[in-house]
Amino acid sequence: MSTHRALSLYRSTQSTSEEDRVKQHAALVRKIAYHMMSRLPASVEVDDLIQVGLMGLMEAARNFDEEAGVQFETFASQRIRGAMLDELRNADWLPRQARKNMREIERAIVLLEQQLGRAPLESEVAKALNVAIEDYQIMLGDARGHQLLHYEDLDLDGDNDQLDIYAADHDANPVDILSDESFRGHLIEAIALLPEREKLLMALYYDEELNLKEIGAVLGVSESRVCQLHSQAVARLRAKLTDWLA
Template sequence: MSKYKVELNGNNIEEYEKLSHQQTMELLELYQQNHDLKIKERLVLSNLKLVLSLVQKYQQRVNNLDDLFQVGVIGLMKAIDHFDTSLDVRFSTYAVPLISGEIKRYLRESSPLRIPRSLRDIAYKALLMNEEYMKKYNREATFKELSKSLDIDEYTLVEALSSTHNVTSLSQEVQNDGNGPIDLESQIPDRRSEMMDIQKSIDLQKAMRYLDQKEMQIIHEHYFKGLTQREIAKDLMISQAQVSRIEKQALSQLKKYMSG
């Protein structure tokens, strides 16, 4: 896979047939009916670029991407075998976690580090649960959702999941929530930060007592309930400009009481 170019039978994967979503679904339905290996081969070849895109994420961590690519293809074939065409899900959406799962499993098993069995068990359960989230909600589960479902704290979850990878930096991406990458360091709870947040919360509650009823209601509805100024204005039967003015005044008061 030098220069990220993959060749099979002397052909660059870029040259293989590209199937539309409809063509892919039709072939998947046909394959499920007759298990024709020629159809499966066509589906595999048309999705090799997807495998390559996932494999390339590990280019800084492994010496031989060819082995990883072959492992990814195994995940792709499993996705073809188990895909349910009755679900309103694109094949690529379903295939990605299976391909990634095979790759991560290979890296975990080939890692020279000895990972505690307890962490491996947690990581395994978390990965399975994440796959279930992908099938059910068409997205990956968040760390908060996984930790709650597994009844463990987020610190332990991150430690377990990070143990499935080779040694990496804290800036290594471990999840993407659709708004950008999330690195490992950001997922490790900062106990000092938590204590500071608690203290700020206490100070804020004390400062709120100095606001009048209307100021307190506007602050509560805007910052705690997420209502817009327009929605608050309608609720209080005043203009949006008045809401804005009262909010600024309340924030100024809070800042004054909290700073001194």
């Protein structure tokens, strides 16, 4: 269903105030979809995210309570993300081989940091893995969607999908870990130790909420290279936080 058709259907059945909210915040759906893409496998189409996100926006407009003391944009953002994640819960979030590769990369980074006393270069990680630098970068690109926190980090049933931990109706949520002051302190320290370019990338993505294309323009690299650097930064952070994520 196209965005135009979905909006037309919505307008024919909903009140004017709800319709106005959807029209005013339609751009929010695209913003969230593009921002989410670096956390998803390359097989995920951004247009699919936009479609389900639009449905989430419609639901938010329909259920919003003005007396709840929450701004509509905040309420809608949660519903939009929830709709996108619900749609993805049955998808192959990250291929098994890509997960295996990233675990090996994390282990190599831990060992190299212990040996070198600093963050290892890409070439050094590739050498430790006994692969060419080009193959190492392909491994990083294939791991697009690799997360700082995984289902297995929370010691949950391994049969469940990683995306479940991000759904609003589940008790186990990485936000609970991230809100822990001690963990946050260690995370901040780990980010401070990232190589400068990766540190800037994380700031642009998580603080400034730029999308991959925008970050690539700032760094002077391609979108695919941004994905590689993001995967590597996450691997470095996980290597630093092994006591929390083990």
